[in-house]
Amino acid sequence: MDKIDLHIPNETARLRAVILGTAMSNGAAPSLEEAYDPKSREHIAAGTYPQNPDMIIEMAHVAAVLSKYDVAIFSPVQIQDYNQIFTRDIGFVIGDTFVKSNILPDRDQEIEAIQHILNKIDPSKIIKPPEEVHVEGGDVMVHNDYIFVGTYRGDDYPNFITARTNVQAVEWLEKTFPNKKVVSFNLRKSNEVARDNALHLDCCFQPVGHNKCIIHRNGFLEEEEYEFLVDLFGKQNCFELTKDEMYHMNSNIFSIAPDVVISERGFTRLNDWLRSHNITVEEVPYAEIAKQEGLLRCSTLPLIRD
Ligand SMILES: NC(=[NH2+])NCCC[C@H](N)C(=O)O
Numbered sequence: 001m002d003k004i005d006l007h008i009p010n011e012t013a014r015l016r017a018v019i020l021g022t023a024m025s026n027g028a029a030p031s032l033e034e035a036y037d038p039k040s041r042e043h044i045a046a047g048t049y050p051q052n053p054d055m056i057i058e059m060a061h062v063a064a065v066l067s068k069y070d071v072a073i074f075s076p077v078q079i080q081d082y083n084q085i086f087t088r089d090i091g092f093v094i095g096d097t098f099v100k101s102n103i104l105p106d107r108d109q110e111i112e113a114i115q116h117i118l119n120k121i122d123p124s125k126i127i128k129p130p131e132e133v134h135v136e137g138g139d140v141m142v143h144n145d146y147i148f149v150g151t152y153r154g155d156d157y158p159n160f161i162t163a164r165t166n167v168q169a170v171e172w173l174e175k176t177f178p179n180k181k182v183v184s185f186n187l188r189k190s191n192e193v194a195r196d197n198a199l200h201l202d203c204c205f206q207p208v209g210h211n212k213c214i215i216h217r218n219g220f221l222e223e224e225e226y227e228f229l230v231d232l233f234g235k236q237n238c239f240e241l242t243k244d245e246m247y248h249m250n251s252n253i254f255s256i257a258p259d260v261v262i263s264e265r266g267f268t269r270l271n272d273w274l275r276s277h278n279i280t281v282e283e284v285p286y287a288e289i290a291k292q293e294g295l296l297r298c299s300t301l302p303l304i305r306d
Contacts, residue, residue: 001017001072001120002120003120003121003122004017004117004120004121004303004304005096006093006095006096006097006098006121006125006303006304007093007096007304007306008093008094008095008142008302008303008304008305009095009142009144009305010142010143010144010207010305011141011142011143011206011207011208011255012207012208012209012210012255012257012258012305013258013305013306014256014257014258014305014306015066015069015255015256015257015304015305016071016072016303016304016305017071017072017073017074017302017303017304018071018072018073018074018300018302019073019074019075019076019114019117019300019301019303020059020062020063020066020073020074020075020299020300021059021076021085021086021087021298021299021300022059022075022076022078022084022085022087023052023055023056023058023059023084023085023289024052024056024078025052025079025080025081025082026052026055026081026083026084026085027052027080027081027082027083028081029044029049030044030049031044032044032045034106036104036106036107036161037161037162037194037197037199037292037293038162038190038191038192038193038194038197038293039194039197039247039291039292039293040291040292040293041192042194043291043292048291049291050288050289050291050292051288054288055085055288055289057285058284058285058286058287058288058289059085059289061284061285061286062254062262062284062286062296062299062300065256065262065282065284066256066262068282069256069257069260072304074114074117074303076110076113076114076117077113077114077116078113079109079110079112079113082109082110083107083292084110084113085289085292085298085299086138086292086294086298086299087110087114087299087300087301088136088138088202088294088297088298088299088300088301089101089103089107089110089136089137089138089164089200089298090103090107090110090111090114090136090137091111091114091137092137092301093142093301093302093303094140094142094147094177094180095142095177096125097125097126097127098118098121098125098126098127099127099128099129099135099140100126100127100128100129101135101136101137102128102129102131102133102134102135103136103164104136104161104164117303127176129169129172129176130172132166132168133166133168133169133172134164134166134168134169135164135165135166135169135172135173136164136165136200138150138164138200138201138202138203138294138297138298139151139164139165139169139200139201139202140165140173140201141201141202141205141206141207142180143207145180145181146180146181146182146183147173147177147180147181147182147183148183148184148185148201148205148229149165149169149170149173149182149183149184149185149201150165150184150185150187150198150200150201150202150205151163151165151166151167151169151170151184151185151186151187152166152186152187152189153167153186154189159191160189160191161191162189162190162191162197162199163187163189164199164200165200167184170182170184183228184225185201185220185222185225185226185229186220186221186222186225187200187201187204187219187220187221188204188218188220188221194247194293195243195246195247197293198216198219198220198246199293199294200298202251202252202297203219203246203249203251203252203293204216204218204219204220204241204246204251205219205229206251206252206253206297207233208239208253208255208261208274208279209258209259209274209277209279210258211233211234211237212233212237212238212239212277213229213233213237213238213239214238214239214241214250214251214253214270215230215238215239215240215241215251216240216241216242216243216245216246217240218243218246219246239270239273241270245267245269245270248264248266248267248287248290249264249290249293249294249295250267250270252294252295252296252297252298253267253270253295253296253297254297254300256282258279259278259279259280260279260280260282261274261279261280261281261282262282262284262296263281263282263283263284263296264283264285264286264287264290264295264296265283265284265285265286271283284296
């Protein structure tokens with residue numbers, strides 16, 4: 001593909017091109033102080049932080065499924081000893097526009113590694129918000145006329161390394177995409193307890209199929225914002241996750257089409273529900289990567305959907 005014509009209308013339309021993160025050179029396990037999410041920290045402390053070779057195998061399974069569906073895969077250039085698995089957060093596509101994230105400083109080298117991919121995009125379609133806007137792709141979802149945004153509105157925002165998208169980002173998205181309805185969600189944050197932390201919106205919610213969604217009530221701080229989504233999709237179309245399922249990142253599967261998803265092989269209750277709605281579930285092992293508080297949506301950045 002010489003030129004990339006971006007097109008992202010929603011989370012589930014048939015996928016044609018995607019950036020897939022890389023685990024080729026993650027480096028040694030970070031120290032407790034270096035970790036920037038509580039689940040990684042939990043595994044560092046327990047001595048169960050994932051090993052590089054295991055994560056490479058898991059990502060190869062995803063690449064194989066994408067290839068099976070003829071999806072064009074783009075890869076970041078590997079930076080030595082640097083975690084580049086969660087490519088979702090470094091930028092995102094809304095319609096025909098690529099937005100470069102203002103990501104956590106610990107992760108800001110990741111965007112340089114996709115410059116060769118950005119070079120294939122019309123430069124007038126690449127934008128970067130001003131510095132005061134903090135935003136990561138895990139918090140941003142296009143849903144046809146809507147843009148859903150995970151945020152944290154508390155005055156203690158600066159204390160949370162787990163709060164990545166601020167209210168300035170919500171305002172900037174409203175201004176920049178005036179034809180979309182921007183709806184924001186105040187998410188539960190914890191720097192210490194992974195089970196009480198919705199790191200990004202995609203850690204507690206994601207649309208799937210034509211009209212369904214996966215959701216976990218406790219990820220939302222405002223009951224009425226959770227209810228807005230349940231009403232929008234219809235209660236019977238919402239798969240409500242348990243606290244444990246949210247912790248294992250069940251909301252973070254990845255859609256190749258309305259009727260095809262990639263999911264973790266251990267997500268039995270979810271995968272059965274998806275199949276019961278005639279959605280093909282391509283199961284992959286991804287439990288090692290899940291230890292870093294990210295899963296399949298987090299490690300993919302879609303560029304073209306139908
Ligand atoms: N879109 C996502 N949920 N990304 C997960 C990123 C996880 C990564 N450990 C971080 O803290 O940044």
